[in-house]
Amino acid sequence: MIIGTAGHIDHGKTALVKALTGVEGDRLKEEKARGITIDLGFAYLPVAGGRRLGFIDVPGHERFVHTMLAGATGIDFALLVVAADDGIMPQTREHLAIIDLLGIRRGIVALTKSDIASPERLAQVGAEIRAMVAETSLEGADVLPVSVITGQGVDHLRNRLAAAAGVTPRSGADRRFRLAIDRVFTLAGIGVVATGTVLTGTVGVGDRVRISPSGLAARVRSLHVQNEQAESGHAGDRCALNLQGEEISKGAVHRGDMVLDPGLHAPTDRIDAKLKLLPSESKGLRQWFPVRLHHASAEVGAHVVLLGEAALDPGTSADVQLVLERPIAAAALDRFVIRDTSARRTMGGGQFLDLRPPARRRRTPERRALRAALSLSDPRHAFAALLETTPYFHDAGDFARDRALALAERESLPAAVDAIILPVDANRIAVSRSRWNAYTSALLSALAAFHAQYPDLQGIGREKLRLLLQPRLPAAVFAAALQKVARDHAVALDGAFIRLATHTVRLTPKDEALWHAVESLLGGAAEYRPPRVRDIAALTGQGERDIRRLLKLVGRLGFVDEVAIDHFFLRSTVRQMVAIAADLADNWENGTFTAAQFRDRLDNGRKVAIQILEFFDRHGVTLSRGDQRRMNKHRLDLFGPLTSPQRHDRSDPGRESSPVGRSDFKSE
Known part of the structure; x- marks a missing residue:
């Protein structure tokens, strides 16, 4: 158990720790000369059962409250010290307020210098202390008179602390490792040592860790727990970590940094929080009020953004956004x-509450509901409530990381709340089952309505469908949702189009017969230079209007694509030409190719080759810069899965291409 002292300067905190442990807490030369504690002091006391009590002795002077805060985070038990002669003093109240704000709910009040106070004075100060701690986290704490001069009450206090250690639970033991650094030094032959309290999780010798927020990678070479060499440290332990790494030095690691599991490294400079303003404040907080933020052992400048409708008055609590300087x-x-x-x-x-809040639209009802969900302490209840707030989908990995959840709990969390997972790259987007069912029902209804209105179309465009549905999912999440619905055989994905799996488009017998005749003209040896509408009309004896209508219809079915006006190519040919262009890009310097190179591969003339490339440009398949083009890898499958490019044999594969049609060719 880690015990933190608190109290006014010169009330005997350091002397009491020495009387309890035999260890002098003041280690600095200046501390010994001035007789006051300036920096954090540490002492350890073995007790029955093989346990060890760790003491953090903090400064009591008002100038060093920031140092007191660096040591207060992570303590399990508060030892509030009040001198019987002075009674309650300003830093007594301030330290008690800090204990209350940090949520430390176990503690004892030591009434020191009891040997120089009368029984009446001890009773009076004891009553004042009980009144002071009322309605704080230490309400009901025992007040024990002690004297380090006579030894009165010291043994009794030591026994009470040892008994408390046996019943004080260690919070955070089942989460991932975090240690708040409050001291950094070097030892000859050892290297850099960082000390602090393990806030959550477990660390062992040989573990890979990161220093956050800098992101420096390190390895735990050795460690001490409660001042003794050990193989591992756990939540609630005072640890000294010998850190080793290429960039690890005393100047690179500072008080306020956090040593943590590499998967938890995600520093933030904007945080939504629940803030309580102390009743002792003379006036409320105004918008963008500057403050010093103390978290764990870190201290940083910040501004407070009020998120409620009313001002934050003394003694009240409200949601705020903290915008940090770093x-x-x-x-x-x-x-x-x-x-x-x-x-x-x-x-x-x-x-x-929220470590990744937006800078805009932070006062909306949706954001208020999200903060309410995140305020729940149980991660399963919080995540379930989160999935019922706009936008109804959330990254399970981000939630687990920001709560430092153990890997096993991170993996089991979606199933525990009955959520559907949509994999998007390395992310795991979760949607509640009820919301997923409602969303897929709306998706299927939208497709059915579209098919009813346009029965001759193969399906609806992917982006158009995304914009029709609520909630409006980001494109990547929507793509993952479509893949899942398609795996369930509810819809079919035809390139850039989506249709119901049961939807089929059929031509009339007359159009079907005409299409078979036209299809044969567009394929075969002429696939890369197919006849235009007027030529097809002449070859089939049909009117241009009828051929154009038919090709527009089968184009909506995905059988052909209109590359240029009245110039249609089979969809299979278009896929083949995309593969040829990709093959050219892969085999030329810098991944680019020219129109002339593309023309030579298709052997269809410069004009037609340029029309094809401009068609690809319009659809984002190729990216043009001058006469150079490169492929857009994200749209290679726009017209369906690619096939291996066909290479047309020539009698002289090494001959120079025909100059006719080249930009540098001039006819005599």
Whole structure:
């Protein structure tokens, strides 16, 4: 159990820790000379059962409250120290407020210097202390008179702390590893050592970790727990980590950094939070109010953006957005404290809710509902509530990372809330089953309505369908949703078009017979230079209008594509030409090719080759810059899956291409 002292300067915190443990907390020369604690001090006490109590001795001077805050995060038990002669003093109240804001709910009040106070004075100060802690997290805490001079009450206090260690649960033990650094130093022959309290999870010798927010990679070469060498440290332990890495040095690692599981490295400089303003404040917070934010061992400047309709008055709580001067490493539901920019007083504190909030539209009802969901402490309840808020789909991996959930819990979370997972690249987008059923029902209804209105079309365009549906999913998430619906055999994906799996488009017998005749003219040896509408009309003895109508119809069915006006190519030929262009790009320098090279592969003349490439340009399959073109890899399958490009044999494959049609050719 980690015990943190708190209290006013010169009330005997360091002396009491020494009396309990035998260890001098003041280690700096200046501390010994001035007789006050300036930096954090540490001491350890073995107790029955093989356990060890860790003590963090904090400064009591108002100038060093920021140091006190660096040591207060991560403690399990508060030891509030009040001198019997002085009684309650300003830093007593401020330290108690910090304990309350950090949510530390277990503690004892030590009434020191009891040997120089009368029984009446001890009773009076004890009553004042009980009144002070009322309605705080230490309400009902015992007040124990002690004296380090006579030893009165010291053994009893030590026994009480040992007993408390046996019943104090370690929170965060089942989450991923995070340690807040409060001290960095080097040892000869050892290297860089970072000390701090393990906030969550477990760390072991040989583990790969990251220093956040800098992102430096490191390995744990060795570690000490509670001042003893160990193989692993756990949530609630005081640890000293010997860190090793290419960029690891004393100057690269600082108090305020976090050592953590590499998968948790995602620093943030904008956080939605629940903030409580202390009743002791003389006036409320105004918009964009500057403060000093204290989180774990970090201290950073910030501005407070009010998200509610009313101002934040003293003694009240509200949702706010904290805009930080620089990124910090944090987790959702972490506690924080704010102080004024002059570092003279503690103003309030609260709990982080959303580590990735937007800078705009942050006061909408949808954002309010999302923050309410994220405020739930149980991750399953929070994630289930999150999936019922706009936009109704959320990344399960991001949620698990921001809560530092263990890998096993991260994997089981979607199933625990009965969510559907849509894989998008490395992300796992979750949708509640009820929302998914409603969305797919709307999708199928939209397709049915489209088929009823346009029975002769093969389907609806992908982007048009996406914009018809609510919620309006991002394109990548929508693509994953379509793939899942298609795997369930509810819809069919035909290139850029979507249709119901049961939908079929059939030509009339007359059109079918005419199409077979036209199809034979568009394929075969003429596939890369098919006849135009007027030529097909002449060859079949049909009118141009009838041929054009037929080709427009089968074009909507996906059988042909109109590359240029009245110039139709079979869809299979278009796919083949995309493959030829991709093959050219793959085999030429810088992944580019020219119209002349494309013409030579198709052997169909420069004019037709240019028309084909301009068709590809319009559809985003190729990207043109001057006479050079490169392929857009994201749209290679726009006309369906590619096939291997056909290479047409020539009697002289090494001959120079015909100059006719080239841009540099001039007829005599």
